[in-house]
Amino acid sequence: MPSDRPIFVIGCPRSGTTMLQLMLHSHPRIAVPPETRFVVPAYFSRRMYGDMRLAENRRRLATWIATGKNTKFRELGLDADEFVRAAMLGPGSFGSVIGMAFQCYAERFGKPRWGDKRPSYYRHVEMLLRMFPDAQFVHLIRDGRDCVASLKEMPWYRPDAIYAAANWAESIDFAKRYARKLPKDTYYQLRYEDLTADPETELKRLCDFLGEEYDPAMCEPWHIAEIAVPKHKVWHSNTHGEVTTAHSGKWVTKLEPWEIALCEAVLGDRLVAHGYELSGAPKPDRRHVAAFKEAYHRRRLSRLRKYNRDRLTRLREPGPIAALLTEGQRRLAGLPRQRDRELIPR
Structure with a gap:
């Protein structure tokens, strides 16, 4: 039976x-929208909306998703009403309301089948699994030096290179944790450099993980960039061209x-562990190393504070959290299979 598991x-x-x-959106069975920015805020504000078994509460949450100032719902191209x-x-669960937006998309x-993409989700995998217990995660890893160099050039990224390095280190540490903890059919890693060097081979492997047949259109993602990449995101201009390796190794001149x-x-062990060669640069200034450690520590403390607050919220959750939209979600909840299109009104 074809898979209907969400993909993050x-x-x-x-x-x-x-x-x-x-690439995933180019697949004939998978739709992955631009970043929506409502999943994480909605989850951490879930007590505000009450028990999702009540239709009025589902209406309030869905209305916020559709009309909230910062939710980016408009970029889905859906009718809000x-x-x-x-x-x-x-279905009457919190995850079902969230997932319904992607299902409609x-x-x-x-x-x-739907997916969702947001880099910072690497910090929220456990949260996403609470809402979508059958989800699959695809973790894309790129040379940390190239990530730092690219982040420095982004108009929306205010921190410096030191904080960018801490960001990459954190994502790699989470990757190590998930690779060890999550089932093999739930978590998958691939490298940006391998994907751009041999898209067909890497996408075939990815499709095997997802339980899908590979489609050659996935190797030509620029054909749908006009549809799936908002025009105001000029920093994604490279997605409108062919897949290329030209952007790998730019850190040599950009940093x-x-x-x-x-x-x-500070990233050397992580870089080597993922197949990246070091240049043999001299030792850094102690002040820079200390600043990196402080930035990494601040990120960790912020994450722990949010996690601890959420643990308290879980003790007082007003209703069910897990979505009931896919066959796997319904099976985990002990529910019968759904009829075709029973959730989306005509």
Whole structure:
């Protein structure tokens, strides 16, 4: 039976996750929208909306998703009223309302399976599994020096190269944790450099993991960039061209000597573990190393504070969290199989 499991693309920012999003969206059975930015905020605010077994509460949550100032729902190209109605008629769980937005998006393209892409999801895999217990995760890893160099050039990235290095280190540490902890049919890693060097081979392997047949259109993601990449995101201009290896190794000229020295000192073991060669840069300034450690520590403390707050929220959750939209989700909840299209009104 064809899979209907949700797919989440994760990784450090500027790892090529938008390119991978387009590759997956090019598959005839999979729809992956631009970043929506409502999943994480909605989850951490879930107590505000009450028990999702009540249709009125589903309406309130769906209305916020569809009309919230920062949710990016408009980039899905969906009718807000139709989505709210579908959420109200759908299953009574928090994850079902969230997942309904993506399911409606997939139906817009006539596809039976959906995914979602946001790099920072690498910090929220356990949260996503609470909402979508049958989800699959694809973690794209890129040379940390290239990620740092690329982040420095982004108009939306305010921190410096030191903080960018801490960001990449954190994503790699999570990758190590998930590779050890999650089932092999749930978590998958691939390298940006391998994907751009031999897209067909890497995408065939990825499709095997996802339980899908490979489709050659996946190797030509630029054909749908006009549809699936918002025009205002000019930093994704490379996705409108052919897949290329030209963007690998740019750190050599984009990073300053002190930044290369720092990256290879503090990220060296992680880089080597993922097949990246070091240049033999000299030792970095102690001040830069100390600043990296402080940035990494601050990120960890912030994450722990949010995790501890959420543990308290779990003790007082007003209703069921797990989605009931896919066959796997319904099976895990002990529910019978659903009829075709019973969740989306015509």
